[in-house]
Amino acid sequence: MNQNLYPEYKYIRRVYAFIIFMMCLTGFGQMPIFKRYYIADIPGLGWLAEYYLTHYIHYIGAILLFVMFAYCAAGYFFVGRHAFRLTRSAYVRIILLAAITITGIFRVLKNLPDIVFSPNFTMFIDISHLVFMMMFLMAGAVFVFMKTGWLMPEY
Amino acid sequence: MQKLSRRSFLKTGLAAAGSISLSGLALPASVRGADAKELATLIDIRKCVGCEACVDACKETNAQKFPNPKKPFPKMYPSRVKVSDWSEKKDVKDRLTPYTWVFIQSAEVTVNGEKKTLTFPRRCMHCQNPPCADLCPWGSARKLENGITLIHSEICLGGQKCKTVCPWSIPEQQTGVGLYLDILPSLAGNGVMYKCDRCYNRLEKGELPACIENCPENVQTIGPREEIIRQAHAIAKEIGGYIYGETENGGTNTIYVSPVPFDTLNKAVEKGPGRPHFNKVKDSMAHADNLAKAMIIAPFAGLAAGAGRFYKAAKTIGASLQTKEDKQSNESEPLS
Numbered sequence A: 001m002n003q004n005l006y007p008e009y010k011y012i013r014r015v016y017a018f019i020i021f022m023m024c025l026t027g028f029g030q031m032p033i034f035k036r037y038y039i040a041d042i043p044g045l046g047w048l049a050e051y052y053l054t055h056y057i058h059y060i061g062a063i064l065l066f067v068m069f070a071y072c073a074a075g076y077f078f079v080g081r082h083a084f085r086l087t088r089s090a091y092v093r094i095i096l097l098a099a100i101t102i103t104g105i106f107r108v109l110k111n112l113p114d115i116v117f118s119p120n121f122t123m124f125i126d127i128s129h130l131v132f133m134m135m136f137l138m139a140g141a142v143f144v145f146m147k148t149g150w151l152m153p154e155y
Numbered sequence B: 001m002q003k004l005s006r007r008s009f010l011k012t013g014l015a016a017a018g019s020i021s022l023s024g025l026a027l028p029a030s031v032r033g034a035d036a037k038e039l040a041t042l043i044d045i046r047k048c049v050g051c052e053a054c055v056d057a058c059k060e061t062n063a064q065k066f067p068n069p070k071k072p073f074p075k076m077y078p079s080r081v082k083v084s085d086w087s088e089k090k091d092v093k094d095r096l097t098p099y100t101w102v103f104i105q106s107a108e109v110t111v112n113g114e115k116k117t118l119t120f121p122r123r124c125m126h127c128q129n130p131p132c133a134d135l136c137p138w139g140s141a142r143k144l145e146n147g148i149t150l151i152h153s154e155i156c157l158g159g160q161k162c163k164t165v166c167p168w169s170i171p172e173q174q175t176g177v178g179l180y181l182d183i184l185p186s187l188a189g190n191g192v193m194y195k196c197d198r199c200y201n202r203l204e205k206g207e208l209p210a211c212i213e214n215c216p217e218n219v220q221t222i223g224p225r226e227e228i229i230r231q232a233h234a235i236a237k238e239i240g241g242y243i244y245g246e247t248e249n250g251g252t253n254t255i256y257v258s259p260v261p262f263d264t265l266n267k268a269v270e271k272g273p274g275r276p277h278f279n280k281v282k283d284s285m286a287h288a289d290n291l292a293k294a295m296i297i298a299p300f301a302g303l304a305a306g307a308g309r310f311y312k313a314a315k316t317i318g319a320s321l322q323t324k325e326d327k328q329s330n331e332s333e334p335l336s
Helices: A007-029 A051-077 A090-112 A120-146 B004-016 B051-062 B132-137 B162-164 B201-205 B225-239 B262-268 B285-333
Strands: A084-086 A151-153 B039-044 B103-111 B115-124 B141-143 B148-153 B173-174 B192-194 B220-224 B242-244 B253-259
Touching: A007 A051, A007 A120, A051 A090, A051 B162, A051 B285, A084 A090, A090 A120, A090 B285, A120 B004, B004 B173, B039 B225, B103 B253, B103 B262, B115 B253, B132 B141, B132 B162, B132 B220, B148 B192, B220 B262, B253 B262
Parallel strands: B039 B253
Antiparallel strands: A084 A151, B039 B220, B103 B115, B141 B148, B173 B192, B242 B253
16 A cells, blocks of 8 residues: 555554464464474473463454454545555455454354353354364465455556 | 252253254254253252262263273374273272263361361362353353253364363363264374263253252252352351352352361362362453453454544545546536
8 A cells, every 4th residue: 555645554564464373373272283293392382282371362363453454444444445446355355354253253252151152053153263264364375376465556 | 048949940940941952963952041041059068978879870871971982092193192091990980080970079177176078079060151162162062051061072072172271170081982083083183071061961851960869968959040059158157168169260050068168178189180179260261251342342442543543644635636626627617
């Protein structure tokens, strides 16, 4: 995006990439794999086997992403849309991120006291959250290979 | 103090069972509807004589739910993944195992200056906000609306996460059984986790859990949680006793009443694998619940920050676009 209109864009990109990486790491950390496969034995990565810690980090990551999505949406609405439009890959990303976010919200709701979902719905949101994330990662890899970003000039 | 009769319990149970819905996977039914209430059990430690009738009744009633592992077990990788096999030790009754979902724990204590051995059944506490169900990555551990926390043995992959996050390390693992055998038995999963399911299938039919029905001393009572808490406080007040489970881990649906402090009991009981403690337990999910509240505020904060940051720039762009449009319309006006 135009650096004059939106100078923080390059920093946001880096922070966004870092948070998505941490969300993947802590999300996969909810499965008992890092200890089994010695990854948590690597010096400095022992925390990956701490379920509560990875859970908190995952939640904090979600909070930061919510702030960032809302900030960027406001930026696009007020400024970006006059000079840029969303690419097709951006729509794919938005749809997948929305699916991850919605299933994630239900997952968070389910974890609150006094909220009980049916067993099948619980299993559905657990697995679909993971599946949407895998799809997002695969789509992201394809878009990086194709070098397509989120925005393209309006003209 | 109003004691719950079998009749009133069955009434509650039947009302709950009436609104049961079975899932497509033949999953255990959850109790629903306006009448559905979280049920809790009260364990009056004074009454327990340690006869193990509850243990035997549980083993007999739940025998069809116990693991029936296929042997030899698949070789697992990496080698640090250990086999957990209780199938040759089904008769072990002095701790929790996949074949013993309730056991009798004992403590040598002094009550009113007299040395006594207190005994009491130990099993899953059935937390109100169970971390095992909250953090299970597959949804195989789940909480039902009637306050039961159970692990679905056909979905569980035996990763032991539920045991790790449980403040009392209740679930026990059996290798060689369950879904993991059909996926990647050598590389992922290691059996199924087992624990007390408070006889959910009997409750659905309006029956009492086996351990309660078969106790000759009526050590345990079951009923709506508020009622059980009232009952526990009444007993504690009457005997100058102590309560465990009301606030532990944010509240559980297993409430113990003891004539001696639980600190004393905790020091006296044998603790270790399969033998839970009586420690004070903070709410394991409290931090996550607070972070969840922050999640509600986050998008509004981002939107406000974005609007504040870009609103002025938007006005500038809007003004320049307007000027551009005016200029274009002036240029296109016909000459008079």
